[in-house]
Amino acid sequence: MPIDAYSSIDELARALRAKEVSSVELTRFFLDRLAKYGERLGAVVTITRERAMREAEAADRAIASGNVQNKPLIGIPYGVKDLLAAKGAPTTWGAEPFRNQVFDYDATVVERLTNAGAVLVAKLAMVELAGGFGYNNADASFTGPARTPWNMNFWSGGSSSGPGAAVAAGLVPFAIGSETSGSILTPSAFSGVTGLRPTYGAVSRYGAMALCWTLDKIGPMARSAADCNTIYGAIVGEDPRDPTTARVFPSGRANWVASSVQSRPANKRAARIGLVKGSWDKTQPAVRDNFLAAVEVLRAQGHTIKEIDYPDFPYGPVISLIVDAEGASAFEDILQDGRAKQLRALADRTGGYAAAATLAIDYLRAQRIRPKIRQALLKLFEEVDLVVSPTRSTVAYPIGPNFDEVYKDARSGPAVIPSMNLLGAPAIALPNGTGENGLPTSIQFNAAPANEMLAVNTGIHYQFVTKFHLQRPPGFD
Amino acid sequence: MAKTSRRRFLAVAGAAAFSTGAPGSQPGDVIRRAESPSLQCLPYTQHLAPEEVERIRKDFADAVPYLESFRKFRLANADEPDFTFHSLTERW
Numbered sequence: 001m002p003i004d005a006y007s008s009i010d011e012l013a014r015a016l017r018a019k020e021v022s023s024v025e026l027t028r029f030f031l032d033r034l035a036k037y038g039e040r041l042g043a044v045v046t047i048t049r050e051r052a053m054r055e056a057e058a059a060d061r062a063i064a065s066g067n068v069q070n071k072p073l074i075g076i077p078y079g080v081k082d083l084l085a086a087k088g089a090p091t092t093w094g095a096e097p098f099r100n101q102v103f104d105y106d107a108t109v110v111e112r113l114t115n116a117g118a119v120l121v122a123k124l125a126m127v128e129l130a131g132g133f134g135y136n137n138a139d140a141s142f143t144g145p146a147r148t149p150w151n152m153n154f155w156s157g158g159s160s161s162g163p164g165a166a167v168a169a170g171l172v173p174f175a176i177g178s179e180t181s182g183s184i185l186t187p188s189a190f191s192g193v194t195g196l197r198p199t200y201g202a203v204s205r206y207g208a209m210a211l212c213w214t215l216d217k218i219g220p221m222a223r224s225a226a227d228c229n230t231i232y233g234a235i236v237g238e239d240p241r242d243p244t245t246a247r248v249f250p251s252g253r254a255n256w257v258a259s260s261v262q263s264r265p266a267n268k269r270a271a272r273i274g275l276v277k278g279s280w281d282k283t284q285p286a287v288r289d290n291f292l293a294a295v296e297v298l299r300a301q302g303h304t305i306k307e308i309d310y311p312d313f314p315y316g317p318v319i320s321l322i323v324d325a326e327g328a329s330a331f332e333d334i335l336q337d338g339r340a341k342q343l344r345a346l347a348d349r350t351g352g353y354a355a356a357a358t359l360a361i362d363y364l365r366a367q368r369i370r371p372k373i374r375q376a377l378l379k380l381f382e383e384v385d386l387v388v389s390p391t392r393s394t395v396a397y398p399i400g401p402n403f404d405e406v407y408k409d410a411r412s413g414p415a416v417i418p419s420m421n422l423l424g425a426p427a428i429a430l431p432n433g434t435g436e437n438g439l440p441t442s443i444q445f446n447a448a449p450a451n452e453m454l455a456v457n458t459g460i461h462y463q464f465v466t467k468f469h470l471q472r473p474p475g476f477d
Numbered sequence: 478m479a480k481t482s483r484r485r486f487l488a489v490a491g492a493a494a495f496s497t498g499a500p501g502s503q504p505g506d507v508i509r510r511a512e513s514p515s516l517q518c519l520p521y522t523q524h525l526a527p528e529e530v531e532r533i534r535k536d537f538a539d540a541v542p543y544l545e546s547f548r549k550f551r552l553a554n555a556d557e558p559d560f561t562f563h564s565l566t567e568r569w
Contacts, residue, residue: 214560317547338524350525354533357519367558369550374559 003029005170006472009076009227012173016063016075023063023075027056027119030077033171034122037476042146043156043165045082046123048089052077055119062117072230074117079172081160082123083130083209084218086110093209094141094159095128097339107207108239109176109218116234124162124175128343130183131159132211132327133351138399140345145399148191149473151437154396157187163221164191169476174222174231178208180215181319181421185444188221188429190396192440194469195221196228196456199449200424201248203232204239212326213244214367215319215421224469225428225459232452248450271458273298274308274384278413283393286435287410291390294432294443297465298388303458308384310414311376318366318373319418324355325363332356370422377423381448386455388445389416391429395439416446426452428459431468440468 001020004011015021031049038044059075068074085091085103092099110120125143127135138145138155146161148154149169156165160177164187167175177184179197188195196219203218210216220231238245275295280288299305331352334340340352380387393412397403420427427446435441447455463469522530 314546314550317544321547335521335524338521341524350529350533353519353521353525353529354536356521357533359518364558365547365550365552367560368552368556369547370559371556372550 005029005033005477006223006470007173008223009073009173009230012076013072013074016059017068019063023056023059023119024053026075027052027077027121030121030172033169034079034166037149037169037171038122038166040147040152041149041156041165041169041171042141042144043125043162043169043171044079044122045092045094045125045143045162046090048086048120048122051086051089052119052121055114059117059119068117071115071117073113073234075119076117076173077119077121078113079122079124079163079166079175080107080110080120081126081163081175081177083126083178084110084123084176085207086120086123089123091123091209092142093129094126094143096142096342096344097334099142103207105207108204108241109235110207112235113176113231118234121172122166124160124166124172126162127159127183128345128348129327129331130178130180130209130211132180132323132331133340133343133345133348133355135345135351136347136402136404137345138397140348142344147399148396148439149476150192150434150439151396153398154437154439155190155399157190157396159183160187160195160221164188164193164195167191167193167221167223168473170472174220174227176218176231176235177221178216178218179421180212180217180323182417184217184219184221185391185417185427185429185442189391189431189440189442192431192442192468192471192473193221194224194228194431194459194463195219195429196225196232196452197421197427197429198232198236198452199248199426201244201246202237202426202450202452203235204237204242204245206239206241210330212323212330214322214326217424224463225430225456226463228428229456229460232456270302270304271385271454272304272306272383273386273388274306274380276310276387276389276414276416277307278310279389279416280413282409282411282413283390284395284407284410284435286433287390287393287395287441290433290435290441291443294462294466295388297462298458301461301465306384308380308387310416310419311373311380313369313373313376313419315373315415315419315422318369319422321358321362321366322370322422325358325360325366328352328355328358373419373422377419377425378448385451386445386447386458387416387420388443389414391442391444395435395437395441416444420446423449425449426455428452428455430459430462431471432466433468
């Protein structure tokens with residue numbers, strides 16, 4: 001059977017179980033694509049060929065013996081952002097000082113995907129240290145800038161830059177990214193893929209690089225909301241090795257999450273959608289137009305739409321101080337011994353030192369304001385089920401100039417991404433069209449903590465009608 | 478996206494840090510604080526060239542206005558930070 005690089009997880013799973021294709025064939029196919037396009041896109045750090053073939057052979061044996069219960073991803077290749085430990089493979093955190101780092105264990109997420117039958121084919125590029133030292137340019141990884149396949153002169157977004165580019169170009173069927181504040185949603189938007197930022201504490205961070213203990217989250221990036229849902233079901237749930245996961249999604253809930261994709265038509269219900277006032281009127285025109293067109297789709301699907309005033313808080317300073325203080329502490333070793341000066345981006349070489357000057361009293365002030373933010377945003381979620389806005393106010397940034405030198409006329413309005421990360425709320429980013437230079441635009445649905453299923457299901461229904469998630473970048477067939 | 482980067486917000490915080498303990502300084506008085514920054518609180522400066530230290534100092538000073546809303550946010554004595562210490566725990 002000819003393999004389509006852009007198949008959904010459901011399609012691949014059906015073909016594998018029907019033995020129309022083997023996992024070994026599928027794995028070889030994606031390994032070849034990674035080898036062919038990975039470097040051009042700046043998307044790949046390490047191709048895990050040996051491990052992949054071993055896991056693919058095991059998957060084929062399991063399929064042949066019919067032993068595929070509780071293995072929703074059996075035989076399906078995937079990649080992970082290179083901040084997740086995978087036994088024996090380099091885990092570089094995108095940064096020169098760590099390019100030879102190797103762990104002798106798998107991160108919980110990798111372990112769970114292995115248990116679900118998935119095949120790890122690549123460690124994918126990322127912005128160095130997940131952007132913790134304040135990078136201001138796309139060239140902020142020791143592997144160079146990752147490119148969006150929609151236009152190779154533009155960045156794929158960060159800090160999960162490799163997952164964005166690799167999924168968008170069909171180098172892997174899905175990938176795992178991470179977000180502290182925007183690092184799943186932004187590359188999903190810039191690369192035209194669907195990304196799910198889970199509730200804080202829903203997915204174990206064991207074996208993941210720590211940037212910011214009170215904000216880091218790990219989640220899927222894939223072709224569709226339905227795919228994200230399937231992947232999420234395999235990785236969500238309590239892990240004794242990560243105390244933040246306690247009681248957020250007990251394992252029973254995880255099963256429900258995983259099974260919900262099977263019953264999605266029955267799950268359809270009208271949501272109360274709140275559009276964040278001021279979030280689209282100063283964006284790039286195509287971002288605005290595509291956003292308003294998406295809103296009309298949601299309205300036609302029976303959802304209640306209203307505009308909402310976003311609570312006014314100093315979201316930017318609060319999240320900055322938290323990331324800076326925790327990030328400087330997490331990487332104090334390389335600040336202390338001077339290895340931070342080996343980082344790629346100019347801003348990163350001094351950014352960590354500046355961050356280390358954050359006063360304890362400022363960090364605590366930020367953490368004391370945070371409950372007020374939570375209270376205000378949870379109150380908002382009493383009025384609406386989903387808080388919706390454009391994911392980004394612009395299309396992808398060009399490679400070369402600093403971020404603050406471009407798109408000077410566009411503004412996002414209220415800081416939805418930082419505020420929802422401070423809350424620990426889940427969100428899904430969905431492609432909703434194209435804008436300048438043929439680059440994708442995106443819409444985000446945010447839900448109250450532990451309500452990702454509402455965001456995901458609304459996304460699945462949205463993608464029943466719109467087909468933006470099925471579009472393919474030119475030149476990567 | 479707002480044009481103020483996360484780094485600029487950081488820089489603002491640092492500006493306040495530099496002048497901690499300045500005579501007569503008041504909570505929220507960030508502009509006055511930033512007028513005479515020192516670099517006493519910047520650690521590991523042995524790894525920074527003088528021009529890098531100067532750049533950080535300038536970033537801190539430039540970014541002062543962006544911290545205004547943060548500094549002005551009123552907190553009461555009873556407002557606890559968003560994490561809790563547990564003396565007893567079953568797990569850890």
